[in-house]
Amino acid sequence: MRPDYFTSWRNAGAALAVILSGVQANAEPKHGIAMYGEPALPPDFVSLPYANPDAPKGGKIVTGETGSFDSLNPHISKGRVPWQLRFLAYESLMGRSYDEPFTLYGLLAESIETGPNREWVEFTLREEAKFSDGTPVTVEDVLWSYETLGTIGHPRYRGTWSKVASAEQTGPRSVKFTFNVDDRELALIMGMRPILKKAQWDSVPFDESGTDNIPISSAPYVITEFKAGRFVELTRNPDYWGNDIGFRRGTNNIDTVRMEFFADGDAMFEAFKAGILTSHRETNAAKWATSFDFPAIRDGDVVKSEIKHARPSGMRGYVFNTRREIFADWRVRSALIHAFNYEFISKAINADGQPRVASYFSNSVLGMSDGPAEGRVREFLEPFAGELLPGALDGYALPVSDGGLDNRRNLRKAIGLLSDAGWTIGDDGVLRNADGKDFAFEILLSVGSGETEKTMDIYVEALKRLGIAATIVKVDGAEYKARTEEYDYDMIYYAWGLSLSPGNEQYRYWGADGVTEPGSRNRMGMNSPAAEAMINEMLNAASHDDFLAAVHALDRILTTGRYVIPVWFSPVSTLAHAKELHYPDTIPAYGDWIGFQPDVWWYAED
Structure with missing residues (x-):
C-alpha cells in the first residue's frame, strides 16, 4: 500500500492560512462549521476524504492495552475506563473531520446555526437519529446530557457549561445555547458533547456508575461483552441509524472491536506475536527496527505500516509538580x-x-x-x-x-x-x-x-x-x-x-x-x-x-x-497488523490518531 499522505494538506502552513482566513458572518442553518472560514466539504459530500465509501463490512480487530479498568462510563471522574470508549461508543451532535484543523459536520444534528458573533448556537436534530435500543434521540436527551455532564460529569465538561447563559428547546427537534462570554470556539465545543439517553438514568446515580450499567448511546458500536480488567468487546450495530449519512459512509466497517488488557507492554507484545492481538502500535523506534522479525512477519501474515502525520508533537516527558x-x-x-x-x-x-x-x-x-x-x-x-x-x-x-x-x-x-x-x-x-x-x-x-x-x-x-x-x-x-x-x-x-x-x-x-x-x-x-x-x-x-x-x-x-x-516523539506512527486489516490510501492530516483505527479501517481476506 502506498498511501497518498495529506491530500488536502500538501502544505500545512498554507492550508491552515486558508482555513483561518475568514469569519462566518451570516446566521443561517448549515451542514457544518469551521473555527474560521467555511468547511471544506459541501453539504452533499459522499464521505470524509480519508474514508473509503466502498469499504466492505465485517471481520474483527483485537488491540491491546496495558493496565486495567473498572468502569465503562468515560464521562465521569470515578473509575478507570478504556479510553477508546469515549470515541467509539458515543456520539455527539456534530462530528469532527481529522483532515481539517477544527471543522465539524452534522452527525446527530442535521444542521447548525450561529449568531453573527457566535454568541449563540442552535442545532436541529436529524429525525432519523436513534439510540441503540431503537428509541429516538430527543431534545430532552440533549438538554439532560449537557446539564448532567456540565454539573456532575468529568471536569473536562464543566468549564464550558459555566459559560452557557441559557439552554432551551426552540422547536420539535431544535435546541439553542446562548453564551455569557465572548468565545468563538464555544459554538463548536457545544457540538462535541456526548449525547446519552435520559431515561436510562432516571433512577440511577450517573456519577457513580461503573461496570454495572452500560450507558445506552446512538453510536455505531455497542458494548456486548466485557470482563472487568481483562477485555471489552464492541459489536457493530446492524440497525445503526446513520449508515447512509456522508459523515459515516466508509467508517465503522469492522464488525467486532475487542480490547485486551495486559499487566505490561512485554506481555502485550508477546500476545501480539502469538496472534491473540491483530494490531499493535509500537512507540519505541529501536524495538520497531529490531523486534519485528518473528514468523508471522516473515510469512506475510502480519504487515508493518508507517503512517505520517502533520500534527503537533505535544509534550511528553517527566513533569515537575511545582x-x-x-x-x-x-x-x-x-x-x-x-x-x-x-x-x-x-x-x-x-x-x-x-x-x-x-x-x-x-x-x-x-x-x-x-x-x-x-x-x-x-x-x-x-x-x-x-x-x-x-x-x-x-x-x-x-x-x-x-x-x-x-x-x-x-x-x-x-x-x-x-x-x-x-x-x-x-x-x-x-x-x-x-x-x-x-x-x-x-x-x-x-x-x-x-x-x-x-x-x-x-x-x-x-x-x-x-x-x-x-x-x-x-x-x-x-x-x-x-x-x-x-x-x-x-x-x-x-x-x-x-x-x-x-x-x-x-x-x-x-x-x-x-x-x-x-x-x-x-x-x-x-x-x-x-x-x-x-x-x-x-x-x-x-x-x-x-x-x-x-x-x-x-x-x-x-x-x-x-x-x-x-523526551522523544515520532512524526510517523508505526503499526503492525494482520494482513486482513486495511486502511485507505488517503491519510488525514492527523495521521494515526483518534478517528483512524479502527474507524476507517476494514477487514478483507484478499
Missing part, C-alpha cells in the same frame, strides 16, 4: 533538565531513532520559532515581561550533551543553577539548602511502565552525582490514577496530545484553576497569567495572523516554564 516547594524555583527545574542526559538516554533506550520534543507545538506550523520573539508574538508577550522566565522573549533551546555517559558540561551548569537557587553539595556529597534540608524527591510510576522505568533508572544514577536522592515509587493503576488526579506526587511521566486547533481545552491544561482543582491536566501546577492571556487571545483572534501569534507566544511561555523534561 505545587511542591522543592520544584517551585525555575532554576531548580532547569538544573534537573540539564542533568537529564537526553542524548545518552535516547541512544540507550530508543536507539536514537526519534527526534526530541522541542516545544509543546513543535513539528507543526503552531510551534514557536527559534531565536528572539518578533512581531506580533513579541507584542503579545511584552506586557508580561516581568513574569516571563528567561528565554521567552530572547529565545530558548533545550540543553544538548555530547552523548557520553558523563554529561560533564551540563552537570556543571546544573550545579551552578542549583547554587543560585540556594542548594549546595556538602562534604558528605549530599545536596542541601540553607535550612539543612536534603534534596530528595519521588518519581511516581505505574507498575509495568517499561521504557519509562528504564529511563528513570539512568536518570536517578545521574542525579546521585549532584547529591540528589531520587526514589522511584511504583504503584498499581488504581492508586496511580487516584494520586495523579489529586496531584499527590513529586514527579510523574505524562503526555499531552495537542491538536492543530488549540482552544478552550488549553485552560484545563494550563489554567490556574488546575493548581488546586482535582482532575485537571495541569499536572505541573503552573499558574501563569501570561499563559491564560495567550489562550484568551487565541479564542478571540480576529485574524489568521493573530491566532498563530497567540499560539506561538503560548508555546514560548510553556516551554520556557521548564515544567517538563521532554
Whole structure:
C-alpha cells in the first residue's frame, strides 16, 4: 500500500492560512462549521476524504492495552475506563473531520446555526437519529446530557457549561445555547458533547456508575461483552441509524472491536506475536527496527505500516509538580533538565531513532520559532515581561550533551543553577539548602511502565552525582490514577496530545484553576497569567495572523516554564497488523490518531 499522505494538506502552513482566513458572518442553518472560514466539504459530500465509501463490512480487530479498568462510563471522574470508549461508543451532535484543523459536520444534528458573533448556537436534530435500543434521540436527551455532564460529569465538561447563559428547546427537534462570554470556539465545543439517553438514568446515580450499567448511546458500536480488567468487546450495530449519512459512509466497517488488557507492554507484545492481538502500535523506534522479525512477519501474515502525520508533537516527558516547594524555583527545574542526559538516554533506550520534543507545538506550523520573539508574538508577550522566565522573549533551546555517559558540561551548569537557587553539595556529597534540608524527591510510576522505568533508572544514577536522592515509587493503576488526579506526587511521566486547533481545552491544561482543582491536566501546577492571556487571545483572534501569534507566544511561555523534561516523539506512527486489516490510501492530516483505527479501517481476506 502506498498511501497518498495529506491530500488536502500538501502544505500545512498554507492550508491552515486558508482555513483561518475568514469569519462566518451570516446566521443561517448549515451542514457544518469551521473555527474560521467555511468547511471544506459541501453539504452533499459522499464521505470524509480519508474514508473509503466502498469499504466492505465485517471481520474483527483485537488491540491491546496495558493496565486495567473498572468502569465503562468515560464521562465521569470515578473509575478507570478504556479510553477508546469515549470515541467509539458515543456520539455527539456534530462530528469532527481529522483532515481539517477544527471543522465539524452534522452527525446527530442535521444542521447548525450561529449568531453573527457566535454568541449563540442552535442545532436541529436529524429525525432519523436513534439510540441503540431503537428509541429516538430527543431534545430532552440533549438538554439532560449537557446539564448532567456540565454539573456532575468529568471536569473536562464543566468549564464550558459555566459559560452557557441559557439552554432551551426552540422547536420539535431544535435546541439553542446562548453564551455569557465572548468565545468563538464555544459554538463548536457545544457540538462535541456526548449525547446519552435520559431515561436510562432516571433512577440511577450517573456519577457513580461503573461496570454495572452500560450507558445506552446512538453510536455505531455497542458494548456486548466485557470482563472487568481483562477485555471489552464492541459489536457493530446492524440497525445503526446513520449508515447512509456522508459523515459515516466508509467508517465503522469492522464488525467486532475487542480490547485486551495486559499487566505490561512485554506481555502485550508477546500476545501480539502469538496472534491473540491483530494490531499493535509500537512507540519505541529501536524495538520497531529490531523486534519485528518473528514468523508471522516473515510469512506475510502480519504487515508493518508507517503512517505520517502533520500534527503537533505535544509534550511528553517527566513533569515537575511545582505545587511542591522543592520544584517551585525555575532554576531548580532547569538544573534537573540539564542533568537529564537526553542524548545518552535516547541512544540507550530508543536507539536514537526519534527526534526530541522541542516545544509543546513543535513539528507543526503552531510551534514557536527559534531565536528572539518578533512581531506580533513579541507584542503579545511584552506586557508580561516581568513574569516571563528567561528565554521567552530572547529565545530558548533545550540543553544538548555530547552523548557520553558523563554529561560533564551540563552537570556543571546544573550545579551552578542549583547554587543560585540556594542548594549546595556538602562534604558528605549530599545536596542541601540553607535550612539543612536534603534534596530528595519521588518519581511516581505505574507498575509495568517499561521504557519509562528504564529511563528513570539512568536518570536517578545521574542525579546521585549532584547529591540528589531520587526514589522511584511504583504503584498499581488504581492508586496511580487516584494520586495523579489529586496531584499527590513529586514527579510523574505524562503526555499531552495537542491538536492543530488549540482552544478552550488549553485552560484545563494550563489554567490556574488546575493548581488546586482535582482532575485537571495541569499536572505541573503552573499558574501563569501570561499563559491564560495567550489562550484568551487565541479564542478571540480576529485574524489568521493573530491566532498563530497567540499560539506561538503560548508555546514560548510553556516551554520556557521548564515544567517538563521532554523526551522523544515520532512524526510517523508505526503499526503492525494482520494482513486482513486495511486502511485507505488517503491519510488525514492527523495521521494515526483518534478517528483512524479502527474507524476507517476494514477487514478483507484478499
